[in-house]
Amino acid sequence: MSYGKGNNKNKKFSSSKPSTPRFGDDKRKKSSEGGSSFSKDGNKKFGTYKGKPKFEGQPKPKVVKSLNDEIRLNKYIANSGACSRRDADIYIQSGNVSVNGVVVTEMGYKVKPSDKVVFDGSLITPEKKEYILLNKPKGFSTIGDADKQTSNVMDLVRMATKAKIQPIGRMDKSTTGLLLFTNDSDIVRKFNLPQQRSPKVYQVSLDKNLKYEDLEKVQNGIHIDEHRIHVDEIDYVENQPKSEIGIKLGSANVKVVRNIFEHLGYNVLKVDRVMFAGLTKKNLPRGTWRFLTEQEIINLKNA
Structure with a gap:
């Protein structure tokens, strides 16, 4: 029986003896589908990694974000690391947050990445998601x-x-x-x-x-x-x-x-x-x- 669902039909755990149920074969049905053993990399058989670890990453993909993308103000504040969303709501309600020079107390207010947000007297910038x-x-x-x-x-x-x-x-x-x-x-x-x-x-x-x-x-x-x-x-x-x-x-x-x-x-x-x-x-x-x-x-x- 193939391992998993959907596009994982070529992946499976199975035993070394035909009499032992294979991984994913809860109903004990037989399958004629072929495929490689499910493995560490999703394609090859399980094996022991040989060699010294490498601690460098691969090139970072470029993601272009539209300047028109809007997010809720409390999330913008939380993304900046200033506080949690819940605490951000408290600061917004108390009038300690301004957007483009205007104090905002409206819950659910949305801002653009290009907006200037001042939180408790300091200009903040949300971190890009990594x-x-x-x-x-x-x-x-x-x-x-x-x-x-x-x-x-x-x-x-x-x-x-x-x-x-x-x-x-x-x-x-x-x-x-x-x-x-x-x-x-x-x-x-x-x-x-x-x-x-x-x-x-x-x-x-x-x-x-x-x-x-x-x-x-x-x-x-x-x-x-x-x-x-x-x-x-x-x-x-x-x-x-x-x-x-x-x-x-x-x-x-x-x-x-x-x-x-x-x-x-x-x-x-x-x-x-x-x-x-x-x-x-x-x-x-x-x-x-x-x-x-x-x-x-x-x-x-x-x-």
């Missing part, structure tokens, strides 16, 4: 301050932009794979919501083979600390030991992936995120970052 995708190597964490021996992921993308970007979700130093950075507060908020269900795919390496009955338990949903954990798909990785597992779920919290297998008595040796909301590791070696294309940004907002 979206950066990193293939994170080992040894870097999203919370590096907790461990002085661990470097922060921001060290890998610091030279990419002057914008105040932040990673979406958390990753410990041992987890590798796709990590998205942005200064778009709407995207950060969207992907941190518990009900956000855009697909994330992980390859998990366990200390021993995953029993088929445990695989079925995960597929059917398991309860951890009185919470039911639902996954979209799970299967053995093709042509790999049964300790190599592919798992697809909506959560951007890597800790959930580890908890699933540890709850069943397995030690998780490695977790590698190979897909995030439709973004893959294609042409993105370990340790390398790149800017998203305009179409990828659109897809991300609609995910």
Whole structure:
């Protein structure tokens, strides 16, 4: 059975034995469709990255924005980093915001990028939205301050932009794979919501083979600390030991992936995120970052 839906018909996780259900084959139907194994880059088979990490990005795509594009004043203020949208509304209502020299107290007022906005006595300019995708190597964490021996992921993308970007979700130093950075507060908020269900795919390496009955338990949903954990798909990785597992779920919290297998008595040796909301590791070696294309940004907002 082909992995995923829509245009992902050529991607799949499958086992090394014909008798074992393939990734995405919940109804145990057979398929005559061909295709390569689902992989880190979306096209090639799973493999180990060899070579030293490269920390340079790829050329930034040019995005032309019309001067007529209007946004709400509170969002303009929030984009500048002055305060949150909610706090911006308070400043607007209190008469502390002016547009082109005129005080604005109207809620929902819209401004153009060319307008001069003064917030609490200071001229502000909204940051341009930046979206950066990193293939994170080992040894870097999203919370590096907790461990002085661990470097922060921001060290890998610091030279990419002057914008105040932040990673979406958390990753410990041992987890590798796709990590998205942005200064778009709407995207950060969207992907941190518990009900956000855009697909994330992980390859998990366990200390021993995953029993088929445990695989079925995960597929059917398991309860951890009185919470039911639902996954979209799970299967053995093709042509790999049964300790190599592919798992697809909506959560951007890597800790959930580890908890699933540890709850069943397995030690998780490695977790590698190979897909995030439709973004893959294609042409993105370990340790390398790149800017998203305009179409990828659109897809991300609609995910």
